[in-house]
Amino acid sequence: MGSVLSMEDFDRMERPRIQGRPSFYGETLIKDVVIKELSLFADERGFLVEIMRSDDDEMKPLNIKQAIASYSYPGMIKGWHLHSEQEDYLVCVTGMVKLVLYDYREDSETYKVINEIFMGEKHPRAVYIPPGIFHGIKNIGHEMSVVIGMPSLFYDPENVDERRVNPLDKDIVPYDWDCKME
Numbered sequence: 001m002g003s004v005l006s007m008e009d010f011d012r013m014e015r016p017r018i019q020g021r022p023s024f025y026g027e028t029l030i031k032d033v034v035i036k037e038l039s040l041f042a043d044e045r046g047f048l049v050e051i052m053r054s055d056d057d058e059m060k061p062l063n064i065k066q067a068i069a070s071y072s073y074p075g076m077i078k079g080w081h082l083h084s085e086q087e088d089y090l091v092c093v094t095g096m097v098k099l100v101l102y103d104y105r106e107d108s109e110t111y112k113v114i115n116e117i118f119m120g121e122k123h124p125r126a127v128y129i130p131p132g133i134f135h136g137i138k139n140i141g142h143e144m145s146v147v148i149g150m151p152s153l154f155y156d157p158e159n160v161d162e163r164r165v166n167p168l169d170k171d172i173v174p175y176d177w178d179c180k181m182e
């Protein structure tokens with residue numbers, strides 16, 4: 001029998017991250033963010049997912065002003081985006097993405113909390129994001145990903161309610177986008 005690892009060495013090593021909620025990492029869900037698990041209806045023709053209903057008050061769909069489709073190449077990161085007024089309602093309809101949120105609201109009980117939300121074809125879900133929360137999206141699949149965004153403001157190129165920070169700049173948002181493979 002080889003040498004048995006001493007428990008002292010064992011305890012010094014990193015413990016595995018645990019998903020308290022499927023396809024989610026974070027000490028707690030950021031305040032006012034809503035994650036709605038969507039049902040996928042499959043048959044031999046294909047599958048269907050209901051991505052938004054105007055009678056689903058929790059997701060504030062009546063605030064939606066328009067819808068966009070955001071396409072990302074594999075491995076691409078889009079972010080960090082921050083809105084002062086705009087609410088976002090996001091659903092990944094093609095591929096898989098990692099949506100990362102960082103609460104930047106100083107008066108929030110979840111100020112500086114980070115959420116990692118994995119969503120898309122393998123885990124259909126819709127996410128409501130209030131203003132004041134940095135968000136970024138990484139295509140973690142091997143095909144183009146498509147995220148449907150349904151914001152609460154019309155897009156106004158003369159007065160865009162959005163500020164951006166380079167996703168690799170950790171000074172403002174202390175997050176490493178690399179895959180945590182351990």
Ligand SMILES: Cc1cn([C@H]2C[C@H](O)[C@@H](COP(=O)(O)OP(=O)(O)O[C@H]3O[C@@H](C)C(=O)[C@@H](O)[C@H]3O)O2)c(=O)[nH]c1=O
Pocket residue numbers: 068070071078079081088090137147148149155
């Ligand atoms: C967002 C938006 C962009 N555009 C145009 C102008 C802009 O230079 C070009 C590319 O836009 P963006 O760089 O914002 O696209 P993108 O980086 O894909 O970001 C978009 O992704 C979704 C998921 C979000 O969460 C939003 O932040 C939205 O900005 O498209 C519109 O015409 N209407 C729109 O509503």
